[in-house]
Structure formats: C-alpha cells, structure tokens
Amino acid sequence: MNRKIHLTNKTFVLTAVIGSFLILAMLTANTVWSSKQTGSATEEAVSAVSAFYLDAMADRRSKIITNMINNTFDEMEKALVFIEGENVRSQEELRDAIGKLKSLLSIQRFALVDVDDIVYTQHTTYTGRSRHDFLSQEKMEGRIISTVTLYDSTRQLCLAIPASGLSIMGKAFKACFVQVDINAIVDLLAFDDQDGTYFALYSANGGNISGTPLGPVISDRNILEATRGVAEENAWKQTCDNFAAGAGGSMTFASGQTQETLCYVPVQGTGWEMAVLIRDSVIRDQIRDISEKNLVISRNQIIFAIVVVLLLAAVLLWELRMLAANRLEEEKKASRTFRDMANTDPMTGVQNRHAYYETEAVINQRLEETRHQQQEEDSPRQQEKNNAQKLAVVVCDINGLKYTNDTKGHAAGDRLIKDASAMICAYFPKESVFRVGGDEFALLLEGEAYDTMEEALRAFNRKTEANIKEDTVVIAAGYAVLEPGDRRLHDVFDRADRMMYERKKQLKEMGAKTRRAE
Incomplete structure (x- = not known):
C-alpha cells in the first residue's frame, strides 16, 4: 500500500539546512584530505622533480656554452675576411686591425698564427707552438676546441680555425684563434642561481675547470674523487665511465642526513661536462610553497562556498517566509471572499x-x-x-x-x-x-x-x-x-x-x- 508523503514548510527548511551543512562538511573534509595527499605527494615529487629539473638546468647551460662557441667561430671567420680586406703591410697595421675587431665584431683576445708558428696579437708577438697544442699539427682541418692553462694557473677556452690562403705582410698565415676566459663563461651561466643550487664545469678526469663549488660536499675539488665513498659504488663507477666517454647522467650521494642529486651533460666539442646540483630541500621548499598556496586557495574556496551556502539559505528562508505570508494572505482573502459570499444577498x-x-x-x-x-x-x-x-x-x-x-x-x-x-x-x-x-x-x-x-x-x-x-x-x-x-x-x-x-x-x-x- 502506497503512502502519500506530505511535505510541510518545516520539512523543507530542515532539508535545506541539513543539506547545506552536509555540503559544507564534505567540502571541509575534501580540503583536509587534499592537504594530506598534497603533503605526501610533495615528498614523492621531490626525487622525480629533482632529476628532471637538474637535467634541464644542465642541458640548458651546456647549450649556452655550445651556442657561445659556435657564435665565436662565426665571428672569427668574419674577422679573417675583414683583415684580408685591410691590406695590412706591417705589424703595426696588423695590431690596429686586430684592435678594430673588438668594436666591430666584439671579439676579445683574437690572434693570428703564421706558418712559422709566430702568434700575432693586438699587443705582442710570441712563439706559440709551446703554448698551443693545435699548432703542432702539420695541417689544420676544421674547428679546434681546447683548454689552455696560463702561467698563473688561469684556464681559458681556446677556439681555433685554419686561415688557409691568408697572406699579409708578405707572409702566409695558417690559423687564427680566440681565448675565452673560463670566468667569463661562468658569469654567462650564472643567470638563475639561488641558494642551494650549484653548477661547475669538469674535465674528463673530473677536474674542476670553472673553479665554482658544487655544493658543500664536492666543493671545488675533483668531482670523481669527492664523491667516492659517499655515492653508491655502482653509480659512482658509472659516472666515471660517463665522464671518460663524454656522456651524460646523474648520481645521488649522501650529504649528512640528506640526499643530494647531481646531473651532468657533455658540452659539445669541448670534452667538458656541465654538472648541476640542487639540494632536495630547495625543491621541497618550492613544492611546499606551491602546496601551501593551493591550500590557501582551497580554504578561500571553502569560505566562499560557506558564504554562498549561507546566502542561499538566507534567500531560501526569506522566500519561504514570503511564500508562507503570501499563502496566509491568500487564505485570509479567500476566507473573506467566502465569508462575504456567505453573508451577501x-x-x-x-x-x-x-x-x-x-x-x-x-x-x-x-x-x-x-x-x-x-x-x-x-x-x-x-x-x-x-x-x-x-x-x-x-x-x-x-x-x-x-x-x-x-x-x-x-x-x-x-x-x-x-x-x-x-x-x-x-x-x-x-x-x-x-x-x-x-x-x-x-x-x-x-x-x-x-x-x-x-x-x-x-x-x-x-x-x-x-x-x-x-x-x-x-x-x-x-x-x-x-x-x-x-x-x-x-x-x-x-x-x-x-x-x-x-x-x-x-x-x-x-x-x-x-x-x-x-
């Protein structure tokens, strides 16, 4: 037997109020649960984000060096054309022409080498075979990249190209080269450093070329020597092999109570490895900041939802009161009408x-x-x-x-x-x-x-x-x-x-x- 359900205004109001509180309770519970899940996900994301972030940073810096090298080579070829067109007849005129290259092509430390391995710069002339290994080659072919250590132990990147067919002052020249200070390269790469983020350039044997520290454990030492014993043995050996082969990779090692992760990628044509390290706490703090911002947004959403629900409840109650008042007035009016009809001839x-x-x-x-x-x-x-x-x-x-x-x-x-x-x-x-x-x-x-x-x-x-x-x-x-x-x-x-x-x-x-x- 079906029973007819009779809904009253009181039942409707109670349903609306209880429903509103249930909605608020669900929103609050969902926010609390989401906050806890975000905290757990933060810890899980640190390791995954670290490797991805470090690899991207290392690759970006490596490409910057590669682009700088290629641009310099292009400028050197333009410099040869310029000098050949200057009709140089003396060393004085040659030095003036090399000096003009600084303003015309922004080339620093440009030098020419004749077939007798005499090096001509803007300020001096010297025998270069003992300083530059590439001059020992009987015939240069293509672009050559090497690292030069000066008398004060300062290291420079040397870029050389052949100058076949160039003849000035009655002499034949076989090459030109540019020496780039490693410190200038370091300054070029320091574009987004922050506390807890480090980078350095290394040679194939792990030596620190840039002189920049790679975190408190490695500092400015040989990266392979510094990580031996603090990294897992197989990971350390793989890193040694990668450095020798000019390949990229990553390695995690212990640093006190925390784990540090570094990534390294080869710098094309240089024999260098670009290594980047970021402390896990930095990524964790960044992710935590994002999580806290999301939590604030969630709380604001709850407050907004509460306000909306309360406003809706207020409007609903007001409408119900108006509905009840209108219904009562209609009933009174109908009653008066019926009474008038009953009392009127x-x-x-x-x-x-x-x-x-x-x-x-x-x-x-x-x-x-x-x-x-x-x-x-x-x-x-x-x-x-x-x-x-x-x-x-x-x-x-x-x-x-x-x-x-x-x-x-x-x-x-x-x-x-x-x-x-x-x-x-x-x-x-x-x-x-x-x-x-x-x-x-x-x-x-x-x-x-x-x-x-x-x-x-x-x-x-x-x-x-x-x-x-x-x-x-x-x-x-x-x-x-x-x-x-x-x-x-x-x-x-x-x-x-x-x-x-x-x-x-x-x-x-x-x-x-x-x-x-x-």
Missing part, C-alpha cells in the same frame, strides 16, 4: 439574514458585558458602555410585492426588491442594511448613522409617500433605539417591527398597494 448585494444573525450575536455579547459594568459607573469603561447604547434598529417592508408577483410576474417582483434595496441604501449606509426576508430589510445604525437617523427617516418617508402617487417603490419603515432595559437586540427589533406595521397601515390609507390586489 445575491439579488441586492446587501448583507443577508446570516450576516444579520452574526452581527446580532456580537451586539448581544456587548450588551451582556455592559450589564456587568453597570455597577461601575465611575470606571474607565463607562464611556464604552455609553457608546454601546447608541444603537438603533430600522425595520423596512416592501408594500405590494405579492401583488407585483401575481400581476406582473416574479421578474417584476425581483426588480421591485432591487429597487427597494437601492432606495434604502440611498438614505442609509449600505453596510448597515440587511435583507432578512423576502420583502423585509433590517438596518443596524450606530455612530454617525445613529446621529443622523431621524433626518434620514424623514427624507426616506417623504420619498415613499411621493412614490405612492407615482406607483413605484413603497416601503414601510419603523425604528426603535436601544433602551437601558433591553437585554437583547431582538427587544429593539420587536419595537421597530411594530412601528413598521403601524407605518404600513398609514401608507395603505394613503393609497399604497398591499398584498392583495385592489
């Missing part, structure tokens, strides 16, 4: 007998209360009693209604009733008029209507007497006022009814029609 539009009985009951109750206060002549409610006594009843009866129905039909009789009602309402307030029978009306006059009753009755009676001659609506009216001895409204009604019958006799003598045709 459909033919005349004035109040009917049912309405008269309700009003009579109210007045009787008031009279009863007044009697109980008669012993309190000086009480504050004495004036209320006096006002309650200003009450009159007028009883009206239509003359000749039966005659009209019998001779002209009930439609004419209905018109007579309507005309009679309109005539009564023309002299007395409509709200005081009740149709209590087929041809009988009763009026309850209070307040201003009571005060003007006698004047209105005189005018009403004059109109009635005039209507006898015109053969139109004739109404007999009698009245009575509330007297101290009256216990009920009906007592007043009886006196008014008797007066109405006396008036009816008078109207008959004046020629008014009665129930029987004359």
